[in-house]
Structure formats: structure tokens, C-alpha cells
Amino acid sequence: xxxxxxxxxxxxxxLALFLVSxxxxxxxxxxxxxxxxxxxxxxxxxALVNDRAWKAEPDFFAGWGFGLLPNHDLTYQPLNDTLFLxxxxxxxxxxxxxxxxxxxxxITNLQDMNQFRDRKFSIDGKTISATYNSIPAGEGQxxxxxxxxxxxxxxxxxxFGFTTHNPVLKVSYGRFDIKIRKEVNFRxxx
Amino acid sequence: xxxxxxxxxxxxxxxxxxxxxxxxxGNYSDVRHNNLLPGKRPVFGFFxxxxxxxxxxxxxxxLSVVNEFFYHLKGFRQDFKTDQFKHPLHYLxxxxxxxxxxxxxxxxxxxxxxxxxxxxxSLNENKNRRNEVYRGYDFGWNAGTxxxxxxxxxxxxxxxxxxxxxxxxxxxxxxxxxMTPIKDVKNINVMVGLKIILGDEKIFPFR
Numbered sequence: 001x002x003x004x005x006x007x008x009x010x011x012x013x014x015l016a017l018f019l020v021s022x023x024x025x026x027x028x029x030x031x032x033x034x035x036x037x038x039x040x041x042x043x044x045x046x047a048l049v050n051d052r053a054w055k056a057e058p059d060f061f062a063g064w065g066f067g068l069l070p071n072h073d074l075t076y077q078p079l080n081d082t083l084f085l086x087x088x089x090x091x092x093x094x095x096x097x098x099x100x101x102x103x104x105x106x107i108t109n110l111q112d113m114n115q116f117r118d119r120k121f122s123i124d125g126k127t128i129s130a131t132y133n134s135i136p137a138g139e140g141q142x143x144x145x146x147x148x149x150x151x152x153x154x155x156x157x158x159x160f161g162f163t164t165h166n167p168v169l170k171v172s173y174g175r176f177d178i179k180i181r182k183e184v185n186f187r188x189x190x
Numbered sequence: 191x192x193x194x195x196x197x198x199x200x201x202x203x204x205x206x207x208x209x210x211x212x213x214x215x216g217n218y219s220d221v222r223h224n225n226l227l228p229g230k231r232p233v234f235g236f237f238x239x240x241x242x243x244x245x246x247x248x249x250x251x252x253l254s255v256v257n258e259f260f261y262h263l264k265g266f267r268q269d270f271k272t273d274q275f276k277h278p279l280h281y282l283x284x285x286x287x288x289x290x291x292x293x294x295x296x297x298x299x300x301x302x303x304x305x306x307x308x309x310x311x312s313l314n315e316n317k318n319r320r321n322e323v324y325r326g327y328d329f330g331w332n333a334g335t336x337x338x339x340x341x342x343x344x345x346x347x348x349x350x351x352x353x354x355x356x357x358x359x360x361x362x363x364x365x366x367x368x369m370t371p372i373k374d375v376k377n378i379n380v381m382v383g384l385k386i387i388l389g390d391e392k393i394f395p396f397r
Contacts, residue, residue: 027275029277029323029324029358029360030226030227030228030358030360030362030363031227031228031268032268032273032275033270033273033275036323037360037361037363037369051271052272140366141366141367142367143367143368143369145369158367159363159366159367159368159369160366160367161364161365161366161367162366170365172365172366173363173365173367174367175363175367
């Protein structure tokens with residue numbers, strides 16, 4: 001039994017190294033409560049919600065296998081030509097999701113995400129809407145500064161900010177850097 | 191640290207032809223910025239290194255040139271309601287200063303400083319990440335004064351450093367997420383320290 005103890009230590013070390021290398025939250029140099037704006041597909045997003053940090057970063061999971069849950073999902077509904085971009089994060093250790101809903105944009109697959117590059121969308125509640133924990137946004141915007149996509153993956157990076165009216169919340173200085181993979185966090189739902 | 195003591199003792203005992211000093215001290219560091227960094231506060235840092243002083247001007251033995259080489263920890267911190275973040279900036283500094291001896295004990299100096307950024311981190315309780323948005327070097331202006339506590343052996347000096355190059359190359363965001371590329375954040379600090387003179391003989395290299 002003793003001769004296998006080094007194997008256990010090695011496995012623990014490997015797991016520790018793996019976890020460290022997977023840590024993707026890089027603090028912003030201007031406001032370190034938030035993540036730094038990057039265009040690497042780190043699957044990180046953050047914002048200030050009423051001046052307190054909301055963060056979404058990959059979660060480690062272990063079961064039959066182990067890996068990272070991206071916590072950022074893109075879902076397309078062809079029936080009403082609607083795209084849902086969901087970022088599942090936490091604010092003060094309480095789960096809270098930010099969702100953007102795009103309708104009638106004609107984006108049906110991952111490669112079409114290239115059309116998002118350098119585009120700002122105003123949140124109007126009709127074609128573009130957003131929610132914070134299912135609370136609908138009043139006004140705001142989402143800006144895709146960077147979009148690079150092919151058949152199977154898309155890296156989307158940008159910023160967002162919006163307000164909600166009931167209750168009044170200010171989601172500000174938002175930024176995201178996400179990697180969408182086909183069959184992992186991109187789904188077509190009828 | 192042990193080798194430093196040994197070297198110091200060797201230099202103190204051995205005859206030397208250069209006015210060579212060991213310099214140590216603390217600083218009060220801050221950064222100037224254009225309304226960029228929320229909750230910014232100054233921090234205390236330190237420096238440690240060496241100084242070489244020589245008298246190249248034949249007609250004036252009061253005027254001298256000082257070359258220094260030291261490690262300099264500068265930076266700033268940011269205080270928010272619940273979090274505090276430190277931003278240590280580690281530099282290797284190479285100032286070239288003109289020194290004028292007002293009296294046998296008192297002197298003033300001014301000059302420029304070139305420094306290389308070794309690393310820049312954002313630190314709080316559990317995060318330690320290198321920020322890649324900092325410029326790798328800095329250039330600034332220095333002015334200060336020195337006073338011999340022990341003539342020919344120990345000098346107390348203070349210096350004001352004014353960084354001239356923006357150190358951060360990043361974006362400024364507004365609340366909605368509109369981004370503007372910026373080059374901002376310049377160093378500023380006050381240093382107070384001791385120079386322990388290891389070799390006290392004035393040299394005139396260009397005579």
C-alpha cells in the first residue's frame with residue numbers, strides 16, 4: 001500500500017495544478033472587484049450590481065470525470081428566432097443569472113456569431129432584452145467588441161450595462177469573455 | 191542578507207577610490223491619474239541598492255554626478271466598502287543625478303530616473319495575478335536633498351520622484367460599457383533613506 005502513496009500525492013498535485021491553471025478570473029487593473037477585459041474566451045463575466053460585485057466564472061466539477069462548467073450558455077430557439085445568452089454567476093455568494101435575449105437577428109448557428117463583432121445593441125425590451133435574476137431590464141446596452149467564430153466554437157468578448165425598475169437595480173461596468181462550444185454550451189432548443 | 195553584510199564590511203575595511211554607497215530606505219508612493227482609479231490611496235514601500243558618486247568637473251569640487259542602482263517597491267492601493275486591493279509595482283531604478291554640495295554636510299540633487307518594471311500584481315486576500323497592462327519601464331524626474339549625519343560615513347537623504355510616462359495601457363469603461371482606450375497612471379513618490387558610504391575618497395575621472 002505504501003508504494004502507491006506517491007501515486008496519490010502525484011494525483012493530488014496534478015489536481016491542484018490543474019485547478020490553479022484553470023483559474024480564469026484576472027482582476028481588472030482599474031477596478032479589481034471586476035474581471036479584467038480580455039478576448040481569450042476565459043468564460044468569465046462580471047459587473048457591479050448596485051456597487052457590489054457580481055461574478056460568473058467556471059465551476060470545477062468532479063463525478064465520473066472532472067472538468068470545468070463554463071456557466072455561460074447560448075441557446076437558440078428556431079421557432080421564434082430567439083437567442084438566449086445566459087451568464088450564471090454569484091453576488092455575495094448568492095446565485096444570480098444575467099440573461100440577454102436577442103430576437104429576429106437571423107443568427108442560427110455559431111459561425112453567424114461573427115456578425116456580432118463590434119456591434120452595440122440597445123436594450124429596448126422588444127428585439128433585445130435583458131434580465132438580472134429574471135428581473136427585466138429597463139434600458140441599457142450590450143456591446144460585442146470581439147467575436148470570432150467558426151462551425152464549432154465562438155469567442156465573444158464585450159461589455160454591458162443596464163438598469164431595472166422594479167426593484168431598482170443598476171447593473172454597471174459589465175464585461176464578459178466567453179467561449180461557446182457546440183454541444184457543450186451551445187444548444188438549439190425547439 | 192549575509193553576503194550583503196560581508197560585502198559591506200569588506201568595502202568599509204578596504205581602501206577604495208570611488209565614493210560608493212549602500213542605500214536603504216522607505217517611500218510613500220502614489221499614482222496620478224485622470225479620474226480612472228476608484229478608491230485609490232497611497233502606500234508605503236521601500237528601496238535598497240547602491241550609489242556611485244564622482245566629481246567630473248575639475249573646476250568645481252562641489253558639483254558631482256551620482257549614478258544609482260536600486261530595487262524600488264512602489265504602488266498604490268484601492269479601498270472599497272468591503273474589499274481592499276494592493277497594487278505593488280516592483281521596479282529596478284537607474285537614476286542619474288547632478289549633486290551640489292551647499293556645505294560640507296548639506297547637498298541638493300536633481301536628475302532623471304529610468305526604471306524597469308519587474309512585475310505588477312493585484313493583490314487581495316486570495317488573488318495574486320500579474321496585470322499585463324502595465325508598461326515595462328518608466329522615466330521620471332527626481333529632486334532631493336542630503337544631509338551627512340556622520341560626515342563621510344552616513345547620509346540622510348530625501349527625494350521627490352515624479353514619473354513622466356503613463357504606466358497603464360488599458361480601457362476606461364463607462365457604466366453602460368462603452369470603452370475608451372487610455373494611457374494613464376503615472377508614478378509619484380517621496381523617498382527617505384540612508385546612504386552608508388563605503389568608500390569616501392573623491393575621484394575625478396575626467397581629469
